[in-house]
Amino acid sequence: MFKKVAIVAAGVFLLTSAQMTSAQSARDYISIVGSSTVYPFATVVAEQFGKTTDYKTPKIESTGSGGGYKLFCAGVGVEHPDITNASRRIKSTELEQCQANGVQDVVEVKIGYDGIVFANSTKADSMNISRKDIFLALAKEVPDPNGGENTVPNPYKTWKDVNESLPDKKIEVLGPPPTSGTRDAFVEMVMEEGGNSFDWIKALSKSDSSKYKAIAHTVREDGAYIEAGENDNLIVQKLDSNPDAFGIFGFSFLDQNTDKIQGAPIDGVEPTFDAIADGSYPVSRPLYFYVKKAHVDVIPGMKEYLNEFTSEMAWGPDGYLVDKGMIPMPDAERNQFGADVKDLKTLESVD
C-alpha cells in the first residue's frame, strides 16, 4: 500500500516537474494583475477575447493597483505579469522601480472613467450635498465652528449640524477601508477638495503638507464612518436594510442596483452616466492599464488583446464595457490612446 502511494507520488512529481519546465520556458496565456476596480472591465474583455479568438483566455488577478505595480515591475520574463490594471496613474517612484528591474518600456493605456458615488437607499429621500459638507461630516479634525484657523475633533453628530439645509439625520457612512483604491480616490477628490474650500487649509497644502494631510486625508474614527470592507455588494445590501445610512462605492454598483439605491447629487450634479462621461460630476477617476512592451512579441495574443480592449465595440460609447458600468472617454481622448496603443508608444516619465 505504501509502496504504491510512494510510487504514484514520485510519478506525479516527475510528471509535474516535466510540465513545469515547459511552463517556465513559455507561457501561452496573458497574465494580468492589478486594480479591483478595473477587474470587472478587464475580465469582460478577456472573456470576449478568449471566446472570439484561438488564444487562451487571459488570467486576471485582482491584486489592487499598488500590488499590481509591484508584481508588474518585478522584472521581464514569463514568470512576471504582462499587464497591470490600475485605478490611478503610475507614480514616478513606481516607474523608476520598473526600470531598475529591467522593465524599460511600458505602454500606458487609459481606458475610461469610474465614478465614485455617495448613495443611500431609495426608501429614503435623496440628499443634495457638497464636497465641503462631506468633508465636515467625515474628517477627523474639522475647522473650529466658532471661527479661527485651528481645528477641533469632529463635533458633528447629524447632517443638520454640518449644514442647516440638510436633514436632521445621524451621520452614518459605509465606505471602503484604507487599503482600497476607491478610498484613495475618494480622499483625494472629495476630502481634499472639501478641505480646500477653507482658504487657510488650502494654504497649508503649500506651506505644511504633513499638517495638510493630517486634516484633509484623515477620516474620523468615532463610528460615524464605518469601514465596510472591499465588498461593494455588502455595502449595497447594508444600505438597503438601513435607509439612514450612506455608502461610498464605484458607479458600476449603482448602475446595477438602481432599484435599491440612489446616488446623491454632489455639488449639484447627479451621478449619471452622462454627467460622469462629460466630466461635470466631480468625483470620477481615470482607469488605466500598463503593458510590458518586451512581452508583446513573446506572449501569444498580446496585440490582439490590446486591439480588443481598444476597439469601439469594447470601450466605445456603445461598447460592452459601458454595459458593465464603465464611463467611456471622449472621442478625441479615445482616438489618442487608441493610436498610442497601435504604435506601442512607451511612457517616458510621469509627473
Added chain:
Amino acid sequence: MNRKIETESDVVIYPKKTMDIVKRGLARRYRSERRFKFLGLSAIVASLVFLTLLFASIIGNGYTAFWQTFIRLDIYFDPHILTKDNLSRANYPGLVKSSLHSLFPDVSGRRNLRALDGLVSKGAAFELRKMVLNDPELIGTTQSIWVTADDDLDMLVKGHIDRSVPEIARRISNLQLSWIDTLSDQGRIRKQFNTAFFTNGDSREPELAGIRGAAVGSFYTLIVTLLLSFPIGVASAVYLEEFAPKNRLTDIIEVNINNLAAVPSIVFGLLGLAVFLNFAGLPRSAPLVGGLVLTLMTLPTIIISGRAALKSVPPSIREGALGIGASKTQMVMHHVLPLALPGMLTGTIIGMAQALGETAPLLMIGMVAFIVDVPGGFTDPSTVLPVQIFLWADSPERAFVERTSAAIIVLLGFLIVMNATAVFLRKRFERRW
C-alpha cells in the same frame, strides 16, 4: 463513614437522619441536573437553529441558480453568412439578432434594437457556433432553438426584479417588459436545468458562469495536497510516535507541530510565495503550488491525528507482535500502522476538507484570479471553489448573488460528503478493545 451503631436509639436515629439529609438534598440535586441538561440541550438547539438559518438562507438564495431561463428562437442558418471558409468566425451574433428582429418587426431605432438584442445572452452566439461546427448540415435550414437568456431577463423571470418600481430605477425598461410578455405568451420563454453552471468555467456574464473550472482546480489542488501530505504526514507521525527518542529535541518538534496547526493560513500563503514562487520559480496561480501550500497547512492536522491514532492502538497488540519475535519495524508496519490507518485517514479527510475550504493562502500565490478556461493540468492557471465564491460575491451583477449561493451549496455538498466519509470510515473500522 465510620459510624458505629452502639445503642438501640442510635439504630433508629442515624439511618433516619441520613435518609432525611439525603432526601432534603435530592430535590436540589435533581434541579441542578435538570438545569445542566437544559443548558446543554439549549446549546444544541441554538447551534442547530443557526445552522438551519445558514442553510435556509443559502439554499433559499441559491436554489434558483440551478434553473436558467431560455428563449426559443427560430434561427435561419443563413448560407450567405455561414460560408465554408469562415465557419468558426462567422457573424453568429447576427443570426441571433436577425431572428429576434423578425419576431418584433416593428422595432426600429438603434437604441431600441440594442435593448431588444439585450434580451438574449452573448453566449447564444457561441451556442450556435458550436452547433454549426458539430453539424455543418444545419446550414441553410431553419431550426427552433432554445438559447440562453440574458441575466436581467433571467432575474425578472425568477422574480428578483420588481415590476412595480419606476422604470428609471429598473434594469429592464417598459419596452423590454412588453417584449418579454409577448415572448412569454408565445411560449417562447421557459426555465430549464442550468447545465452550464456545471460545465462552464468562470464568466463575467452571470448566465454563462459555471463552477467547472473552479471545481477542477480544487480537484488538482487537492490531489497534490493528498499525494504529498498523506505519505509525509503518516511517515512523520509513525517516526515521532514509534521510533523517535523522547528527548528535548523531539519535545521541541512536537510543540512546533502543534503550533503550526494553529498558525493563520495566510502565513502559509506568504511562505509559499517566498519559497515556491520566488525561490523555486514555480508558476503563479498553479494547482501545483496551491497544493504545496495547502500541504504545509494540512500536515500538522494529519500528523497530530495520526499520532493520536497510533497511540490508540493497544499495547497488547504491540507486545503480541514483539513476543513472537517481530522487530520494531515489523511490529509497526504489520500491526500498528494497519490498525491506526482508519484513524489516520479520518484525520487526512478532515484536513482535506479544511484545505478545500481555504482561500487566504491561495491569495498570495495568485490563485484568486479570473480564469475562464478549465485547467487541464497541475501547472495550468486555475482557481478553486471558495475563491470562485469570493470573486462572485464581489461582482456587481445582481444575478451573481444567486450563483454565489449556488456555488456555496456545491462546496457544502463536497464538504458534507468528505466529512461523512470520515465518519463512515471511523464507524466502519473502529475497534473496541
Added chain:
Amino acid sequence: MTEPQSLKPKLKPTADGRVSRDNRQTVGDQFIDNPRMTCRDVNVYYADKQAINNVSLDIGSNEVISMIGPSGCGKSTFLRCLNRMNDTIDTCRVTGEIKMDGHNIYSNEIDVVALRAQVGIVFQKPNPFPKSIYENIAYGPRIHGLVENKTEMDEIVETSIKRAGLWEEVKDRLDQPGTGLSGGQQQRLCIARTIAVGPEVILMDEPCSALDPIATAIIEDLIDELRQHFSIAIVTHSMQQASRVSQRTAYFHLGDLIEVGPTSRIFTSPRHELTEDYITGRFG
C-alpha cells in the same frame, strides 16, 4: 556481586526451624542440574526504583516452574526479563546475568529478535492479532522465514493449533478473525501462535487470570502436555494453579526471591516464614 548480598542480614532460624520474616535471602533449591536458563544476581530498576533485587534462579528443561507472590512482588517483571520484553520500557534497566546456551541474553552478541523466537511469551490478556486465525499462527513463521512454501505453512499452522488443543474447534473457520473466538480459545490461539515459531522456552504471564474456570482447566491441561516439548515458566496468582501445573515453585516478595523448591514441598512445608504467611493466606 557478592557485596550487596553481604548486606543482607544473616539467616536467623526461628523456634520451629523456619527462616525468620526479617530475612530476605533465598532459601531452597534455586540451582538445579542441566538448567535450560540460568539467572544470576539479576537486578531490575525502573528509573531509580529497584523492582528486582539480586535474584538468582535456574529454569530447567521440560519442567514447569511457577512464580507466585503478592501483587507488585516483581514476578512478572522477572519473567519478562527472560526474553527481554522489558526492553520496550525506556526507563527499565537490568543488571546481572541471564544465560541461555552459555550466552548472556543481555550481551551484544544476542539479537533480541532471535531471542524471542527462542523464548516465546503468552500474556495475561489474550491478544490475538485482528486478523484471521490462520494469519495469527502463520505470522511468526513468516517473519522468521521458517517455511519455504504454502504446504509447509499449512502444516505448521495445523500442528501448532493441534498442540494448543484448538484444532477441532477452529479447523473449519481458519479464515475467520481470531478476535471472534471466545476468551479461552483466544488464549489457546495465542499459545499456538507462540508454539508456531518453535521456541524452547515459553513464558506465561498469568495466562488464565482473564478466563473462566472451564477455560482455565483446559489451559492447565494443555500446559501439562506442552511440558514434554518445552520449558515453561508461568506467573500465577492462583496457588491452586501453581500446585496443579508446576513441578517447581518460586515465591517472590517485594522484589526478593524468597524461596524456591519442588511445588509439593513449598505448599506443604515452606521453610520461610514469608512463604508460609502467603500460602496460608495471612496476606497476599
